Amino acid sequence: MNTLLRLVDCTQVAQKARNQDLPIVEQINMEVQEGEILGLVGRSGSGKSSLLKIMAGLEQPKTGTVFWKDDKATPLALEGVSIILQDDVLFPWLTVRENILLALEAKRQPKAEREKIASAIIEVLDMDGYEGAYPRELSDALAERTSLTRALARQPEILLLDEPFLNIDHLSAENLRTDLIELWQEHRLGPLKAMVLATHAIEEAVLMCDRILLFSSGPGRITHEIRVPFPHPRNRHDEQFRHFVDQIYTLMTLRAPSVSEAEAMPSAEIQDESELFLVLPDLSIEMLVGLMEALEHAPHSGRADLPELAQHLQMTLDDLFPLGETLQLLDFADLEDGDIILTQTGRTFVEADADARRDIMRAALLHAVPLLKLIRGTLDERNSHAIDADVFRRRLEESMSISFARQTLNTAISWARYANLFDYDEETDRILLESEE
Structure with a gap:
């Protein structure tokens, strides 16, 4: 099987305050082979998105080398790679067809050829009838389908x-x-020879992929193929x-079993508390408590097989697993x-009354x-016992993306309210111990 793209000893970092580097992925060796759908599976923060950007030529690795086929990759070679990012957006002032045609302009093909390619991929992806629609007129599912159509219109070898x-939503997905x-x-996707799917959902990866790479977090490393x-x-x-x-x-x-990162690092080595910040999942305390109660009672009696528990709770494994990881944390x-x-x-905790539960959770x-x-x-x-929430958002953004920083702070506030650690005033965007005068 021919190798299309290869990463050798690739490491990527994010720059933080005071010019410190935070490793995102470390010593990645992997290849994308012709004829396969490759899955990159790991929790949020395992560096999957950063790897995709390196593979697309949008970022250069801090160390390591990217090869396109048998040669060191160049921007020209990586024109054969097309990417759909999580925050991929359509231009709101352009129609579906115009968004697709815009992606083809860099190909420097005659206009008639670009029109022909756009029409063909619109038909293949079943977007007929939406060509004149603007993004605001599309559902989330149709907008995602349009992004896919636009990416494929570039006729990549790797998507x-x-x-x-x-x-x-689940049905549209x-x-x-x-x-x-x-x-x-x-074989109706033009010259496409391989796809790479980054996902946190194991079941989705098994449904779609021929080969799966499992990633650990902090920094991301390949643990299993x-x-x-x-x-x-x-x-x-x-x-x-x-x-x-x-x-x-x-x-x-x-x-x-997980150990507190503060415990694992000698105090003399802790130079910046932002090094310890983890991306917190969008989970409520009520969900965590509900899972603990379900585990404690029959038929589980404190221990359960994850797939069987998911079936019992009528949840997907991919929804249950983050709950389990958080309870472990x-x-x-x-x-x-x-x-x-x-x-x-x-x-x-499960056996305690409401007040004792709050103390244990705190x-x-x-x-x-x-x-x-x-x-x-x-x-x-602080004398005022209050502070702007944005202070902590900016602190989190030193070690994670803006979206993860917002999610993490929102989760932290929600958990803190349950445990009576502090409160939050949405109108003023301030975190406080008690209402300000």
Whole structure:
């Protein structure tokens, strides 16, 4: 099988305040082979988006080399790569067709040829009838389909997809996934020779991909390479499919119980608390408490197989897994060999009354989430016991994207309210211990 794109010893960093570098991905060696859909699977913050940007030529790695086929990659060579980013936007003042044609202008082809290519890909992606529509007139699903159409219109050899189904509803995502796979299997996507899908959703990767690379976080590293043995079309309800997904979850939970990052690093080495900030998931305390209660009671009695628990709770594994990881972070549960197990702290929490639960949660949050400890300490030190929330958003943006910084602070505020750590005034965008006079 021919190799189209290859990364050798690639490391990428994000620059923070005081010219410090924060590793995003480290020592990545991987290749994209002709005829495959490759999945990059890892939680938020594992560097998947940064890798895609390197592969597309949008960023240069801090160290390492990118090869296009047998030669060192150049901007001209990487014109054969097209990417759809998470924040990919359509130009609002252009119609669907005009957005697609704009992507073709760099090809320096005659106008008639560009029109022909646009018409062909619009038909293939079933966008007929929407050509004259403006982005504001499209649903989220149709906007994503338009972005896909625009990317394919460039006639790439490799298509890079960054969480393409994340922001559209389940049924529309399923429809678009099915259409894309069918068109790929029927060789109707022009000169396209490979796709790379970055996703946090294991089941989605198994549905679509031929080969999967699993990534750890902080910084991102490849931990496992897995070949998917099932032919297309794939049935997510098939017993072998479910077992295969379960095995991947087992691989992702084969790690020691989490230790507070502040604990793991000698105090003399802590130069900037922003180094300790983790991206917090968009999860409520109520969801975490509900999962602990479900685990404690029959039929689980404190321990459950993740896929079986997901089925029992009528959740997808990809929705359940972040809950389990968060409970592990807070030392309420452990993830081990594809199982989730309540710790003694978790059992104590479930058995406690409302006031005791808040005390236990407060202690867990202050121990495991440095951001909450920083905010509470800052509020305690200030005479006003209040501070603008944007101070912490900007601090988080030193080590993560703007969108993750906002999500992380919103989650931190929500968790803090439950534990009576501090409050938040949305009207003034201020964090406070008590109402300001």
